[in-house]
Every structure is written in C-alpha cells, then in structure tokens.
Amino acid sequence: MTLPTLETExxxxxxxxxxxxxxLHRLVSxxxxxxxxxxxxxPYPEGAAADWIASNVQKFEEGKMVxxxxxxxxxxxxxxxxxxxxxxxxxRGELGYWIGVPYWNRGYATEAAAALIDYxxxxxxxxxxxxxxxxxxxxxxxxxxxxxxxxxxxxxxSVRKWDELVDVDHYAILRSDWMAARG
Ligand SMILES: CC(C)(COP(=O)(O)OP(=O)(O)OC[C@H]1O[C@@H](n2cnc3c(N)ncnc32)[C@H](O)[C@@H]1OP(=O)(O)O)[C@@H](O)C(=O)NCCC(=O)NCCS
Numbered sequence: 718m719t720l721p722t723l724e725t726e727x728x729x730x731x732x733x734x735x736x737x738x739x740x741l742h743r744l745v746s747x748x749x750x751x752x753x754x755x756x757x758x759x760p761y762p763e764g765a766a767a768d769w770i771a772s773n774v775q776k777f778e779e780g781k782m783v784x785x786x787x788x789x790x791x792x793x794x795x796x797x798x799x800x801x802x803x804x805x806x807x808x809r810g811e812l813g814y815w816i817g818v819p820y821w822n823r824g825y826a827t828e829a830a831a832a833l834i835d836y837x838x839x840x841x842x843x844x845x846x847x848x849x850x851x852x853x854x855x856x857x858x859x860x861x862x863x864x865x866x867x868x869x870x871x872x873x874x875s876v877r878k879w880d881e882l883v884d885v886d887h888y889a890i891l892r893s894d895w896m897a898a899r900g
Pocket of ligand 1: 826
C-alpha cells in the first residue's frame with residue numbers, strides 16, 4: 718500500500734521521501750510554523766524531518782494517517798505539508814497543515830486542504846473531517862472557512878503551547894455537506 722498522489726491546479730500532494738528531508742527541515746524549522754502548531758518543536762531537531770518522513774509510510778499502512786508533502790507543480794519546490802489522522806472506529810478524520818512562510822497567502826493551504834478532504838470522503842470513506850486552530854491564528858480559520866467547514870465552537874484555554882494555555886477554535890465538515898457542495 719502506497720501513499721496517494723493528489724493533483725490540484727497548482728499543487729502536487731505526494732509522499733515525502735528522504736531526498737525531501739533537507740527542504741522540509743528548512744521550512745518547518747521557522748519559528749512562525751512552530752508558534753501556531755501543537756506538535757512541531759522549535760528549534761526543530763536535526764534528523765527529525767527524516768524520522769517523520771520515514772514514519773509516514775508506516776502510519777499509512779496501519780490506516781492511521783495520510784501525511785503528504787505539498788509541492789508546487791510549476792517547479793517541484795516543497796511548499797508545506799498536510800495530513801489527515803484517521804479514527805476508523807468513528808469514520809472521522811482530523812486535518813492538519815502548514816505552509817512554509819515564503820509561500821503564505823497564495824491560497825496553497827486552501828487548495829491542498831480541499832484536495833485532501835475530497836480524498837478523505839471519496840477514497841477513505843470518512844463521514845466527518847475536523848480541524849482546529851489556535852484562536853490567535855485566524856488565517857488558519859480562514860482556510861477552514863474557505864473549504865466549507867463549519868465553526869463548531871471555541872475551547873477556552875484548552876491546550877498548552879509552550880508556557881501559555883491558548884484558546885482553540887474547532888471546525889468540521891460532514892461528507893453530506895461536501896458532496897452536496899461539490900457533487
Ligand atoms: C495558516 C496557514 C496554513 C495558511 O496557509 P496559506 O497557504 O497562507 O493559506 P491560504 O492562502 O490558503 O489562505 C489564508 C487566508 O487567511 C487570510 N489571513 C492571513 N492572515 C490573516 C490574519 N492575520 N487574520 C485573518 N485572516 C488572515 C488570508 O487573507 C487568506 O484568506 P483570503 O483568501 O480570504 O484572503 C499558514 O499561514 C501556516 O502554515 N501557518 C503556520 C502553521 C499553522 O498555523 N498551521 C495551521 C495550524 S491549525
């Protein structure tokens with residue numbers, strides 16, 4: 718079983734391989750990426766990119782996660798990463814993503830999220846896909862709104878990020894919403 722490759726107008730979403738580790742490390746080690754994600758450390762440890770890439774194949778084979786690199790079709794450059802965590806017992810997925818700082822505000826996160834949501838509903842047979850963002854990071858909430866997710870609530874001071882308990886906004890979309898909107 719191999720991770721899927723998804724093509725959009727401007728992007729290719731595909732499995733990362735070890736040759737991508739240096740580019741991944743360069744982008745993901747920016748402070749701005751760690752600041753608004755829960756699990757990405759800063760400074761980003763040497764070797765962590767290669768370890769993460771290697772773990773993606775196993776997690777996919779176990780049916781637990783679909784993690785893909787986001788590459789620009791025009792020149793093949795790595796622009797970010799996106800993933801779905803799969804909770805098969807509930808047919809539910811959790812979407813997460815980041816885009817490298819040089820590539821912000823070009824619509825790439827929205828384009829990639831739409832492609833992975835579509836894959837989650839059509840190919841993985843999921844029923845519901847959720848996403849959450851720190852309330853202080855409204856750009857990510859905007860991505861969720863642009864792909865048609867519904868705001869379901871704010872969890873106040875719900876997670877600890879470094880030395881601070883931060884508010885988290887929750888969004889979701891059901892398969893029926895997605896299919897009704899996209900056909
Ligand atoms: C959040 C993130 C993924 C957005 O990626 P992106 O490719 O720039 O997103 P898009 O271009 O598709 O959409 C961004 C939208 O947010 C808007 N936006 C950006 N900064 C904003 C802000 N401070 N307040 C409100 N909206 C903002 C943009 O205007 C755009 O909306 P529009 O198309 O209606 O104008 C990217 O900034 C990132 O990786 N940040 C760090 C990691 C992170 O936050 N990951 C998500 C964790 S939940």
